[in-house]
Amino acid sequence: GIIFFYAVARIIIIIFALFVLLNNIVENNGYNIMTMAVDSTEKYDASLVKPVILGGGIAGLATAVALKNIAGISPIILEKSSLSSFQNVQVGGAVQFGPNGLKALRAIGGEALMQKCIQSGSIIKGNAMIFPGMPHKPTFFPDTTEEDNDGLPKVLVRWGIVRELLVQHLSPETTILTEAGGDVCGYEATKIERNIILLPKGTNESTIMDRDPANLIVSAEGVRSKFRYLVNHNKDRFGENEEDLTALINNDVKDSGRINLKAIVPRDLDDSFKPGYTYAYFAQNAGVACFAG
Ligand SMILES: Cc1cc2nc3c(=O)[nH]c(=O)nc-3n(C[C@H](O)[C@H](O)[C@H](O)COP(=O)(O)OP(=O)(O)OC[C@H]3O[C@@H](n4cnc5c(N)ncnc54)[C@H](O)[C@@H]3O)c2cc1C
Known part of the structure; x- marks a missing residue:
């Protein structure tokens, strides 16, 4: 038992x-x-990320398109230039997209964005270089990009048109504020919700982003970026005694010493120019290079 x-x-x-x-x-x-x-x-959760992009150049707008299409996030873009300047399709030089650039457009905005870009530009058939002492004897370098890259060409598109195409591929929820951000001199992380506010010069309060605070700053202000200076120097704002920001930022810019002159010629070039070719003129010692096309 x-x-x-x-x-x-x-x-x-x-x-x-x-x-x-x-x-x-x-x-x-x-x-x-x-x-x-x-x-x-x-x-x-995309709704938790609230980016503010400083600068509506190619870096800022491409980032905004990628945020929307890849991550489903709609940022706010601050662009310091005026609305009329921002919307001017005639503005700027030509952007040269090689196959890698076109593939990047396709990755962020789909086939349609890439195809519109190709159709809006001129296919580059080659480059002509005019070396010192040989002003009438260009050396021609035919372009083989298309054959080498599964039919993707090298294309020149006016910057104003690229900008318009990128803006068209933003989500309707993306806000672009023009004449905004130019006076930003730093940032501050708030204690509430770890938000970040952008600080205009000489104040401790943001007037720009008070209606919609951000928690991610994308610095896309171009070669003279204030934020790059702040990050490189481990700061969160320019000090009161650092009045001459331009001089400080210029010190941070690498200068190769070469001057590039670019000309977009708004009329037909004469028969001595090969259609579809860019022309680069080099001075003695390559001190000055002048590109035309
Ligand atoms: C004469 C010249 C010729 C060039 N030719 C070529 C070329 O043929 N091919 C090529 O690939 N590259 C070329 N480049 C380089 C090319 O222009 C840059 O690499 C490109 O523009 C960089 O893009 P980005 O968006 O970083 O900056 P940017 O084009 O400089 O855009 C920055 C934007 O931010 C805005 N901004 C700046 N500060 C603030 C702020 N605090 N708040 C709000 N907005 C702000 C500016 O108004 C601008 O719209 C050339 C450059 C120059 C100067």
Whole structure:
């Protein structure tokens, strides 16, 4: 009888242990799944990321298009120039897109953006170089990009048109504020929700972003970026005594010493110019290079 009692007791204990173990596994799985769900929400919930992009050049706008199409995030763009200047399609020199640049456009804005860009520009058939002392003897370098890259050409597109195409591929929720951001001189992280406010010169309060604070600053202000200076010098704002920001920022810019002159010629060139070719003129010692096309 005692043996039978022990046997039954052992079976009950084993069943209970198995039950606890099984229950734990189920609970743990549930817990793990829940944790993963929480983690992924925290990591990937696009609505939690509120970027402000400083600068509406090619870097700022391409970033905005990528944020929308790849991450589903609509940023605010601050552009210091006026609305009429920002909307002027005639403005700027030609942007040269090689196949890698075109593929980047396709990655951020799809086939349509890439094809519109190709159709809006001129396919480069080659380059002509005019070396010092040989003004009438260009050396021609026919372009082989198209054959070498599965039919993707090298294309020249006016900057104002590229800008318009990128703006067309932004989401309607993306806000572009013109005449904004030019006076930003630093940033401050607020204690509430880890937001960041951009600080205009000489103040501790933001007038720009008060209606919609950001928690990510994308600095796309171009070669004379104030934010690059701040990051490089481990600062969050320009000090009161650092009045001459332009001089400080210019010190940070690398200068190759070469002067590039670019000409977009708004009329037909004469027959001595090969259609589809860019022309580069080099002075003695390559001190000055002049490009025309
Ligand atoms: C004469 C010349 C010829 C060039 N030719 C070529 C070429 O043929 N091919 C090529 O690939 N590259 C060329 N480049 C280089 C090319 O222009 C740059 O690499 C490119 O423009 C960089 O893009 P970006 O968006 O970083 O900066 P930018 O084009 O400088 O854009 C920065 C934008 O930010 C705005 N901004 C600046 N500060 C603020 C602020 N605080 N708040 C708000 N807005 C701000 C500016 O108004 C501007 O719209 C040339 C450059 C020069 C000067």
